[in-house]
Amino acid sequence: MKKILFFDTSIGTLNIGDEIINDSIQKISEEMFSDDYIMRLPSRTGILNKFQLFYNKSFRQNFCEADLKFVCGTNLLYKNMLRPMPNWNINLFNTKVSEQSILFGVGSGNNSKEITKYTQMLYKRVLSRDYVHSVRDQATKNMLDSIGVQSVVTGCPTLWNLDEYKCSKIPQEKSENVLFTLTHYTTFRNYDEDKKMIQILKKLYRKVYFWPQSLEDLNYLEELDESTDVNIISPNLKSFDNFLTNNDTDYVGTRLHGGIYALQHGRRSIILAIDNRAREIKNNNNIPCIERDDTSSSLEKMIKAKWDTRILIEDDKIERWKQQFTK
Missing domain, CATH: 3.40.50 (Rossmann fold)
Structure with missing residues (x-):
């Protein structure tokens, strides 16, 4: 031993x-x-x-x-x-x-x-x-x-267990519901694009949920003045796990590992890159990811499009x- x-x-x-x-x-x-x-x-x-x-x-x-x-x-x-x-x-x-x-x-x-x-x-x-x-x-x-x-x-x-078979089970088209995340750190805030993201989600989805992955994320949502008609998921991993397990939902947001956790649960995910981590992992592993600062021009198109999730694992x-x- x-x-x-x-x-x-x-x-x-x-x-x-x-x-x-x-x-x-x-x-x-x-x-x-x-x-x-x-x-x-x-x-x-x-x-x-x-x-x-x-x-x-x-x-x-x-x-x-x-x-x-x-x-x-x-x-x-x-x-x-x-x-x-x-x-x-x-x-x-x-x-x-x-x-x-x-x-x-x-x-x-x-x-x-x-x-x-x-x-x-x-x-x-x-x-x-x-x-x-x-x-x-x-x-x-x-x-x-x-x-x-x-x-x-x-x-x-x-990402290690997101093999070809598991990725094939992830929906190619949008759900009726979406869960999103935000990042409250001052250096990563973009009020205009973060606000635009939430507005796009409210327009395209029947129900919109928010999960605070970090302590101040909920405060940031309130600062954006976009919390109306947003359902809050309790800020702990068990609640996030239960929601993803029991609800047909998409994921959209700036929290990288929130998005990967959604992929682990077979949920269609769009990660919005705000730092080197998401960009490097996209380059190495092909996670579904666009730049957060391109939200206004790219997010709605990607949500409406049909596409496969193909995580590359060596x-x-x-x-x-x-x-x-x-x-």
Whole structure:
């Protein structure tokens, strides 16, 4: 029996999208490590302080000496890790538990032109050199290539089970109902296009639903003054799951993993790209996606059109990555 440690990115976040990622990773890992002991620690918050590491050696060793350590998805890597609130809360003084970590569908953000010397030192200290890492997109692979860390583009783990058969069951034409999402972050707001999206949905669908994937998304909807005739789904993953399971609906919105979760439930989805994540995943995996800032000119046409959902999954790369851990 092996001890397997997962650094869970869904703890200490205000974005339920991280729960969606970790839900998929948990299902995949249960198949990969069905006979092993699974441990979890948060990636975003401090893990163990120096006193705790010193005080209980046997407790610490279970984590530090785990047979395999995986970091679970999301935008975790940055070119400059001297950030006030990193998604992977590591620095040169607290890496003991994180050493020899393996990336599991991890993506990256771009906050610097080049990887800083400090960040290179940090990654070389914590990232395993014994295994090939699984990364979400080509941009993340390029970053790791530049510092000599081997990786393979597997796509986001939320997509791994969206095979040709499952995609064939997703409707080609619009439903009578639609669920939409918004993104409240200041840098990603576009009042005109977000407002236009909701107006288009109200015009084309019989019933319109809204799911707040993050804490302030509902406030943003109210700021747009478009909440009239919009039905609110409770802001938790169970409610979202129940709604998608029991209702014939389309999905339209800026929340990337809200859209992928809808695809997992066999729902026709249009993801509106607002950042590099959706664009990179579209390039690698062909998710149904248009630019949010083109909503006025493109969204209505896409909703009315008939089209197939064809997610591209590189099964051979995923399987080769998994096979490393069966030896």
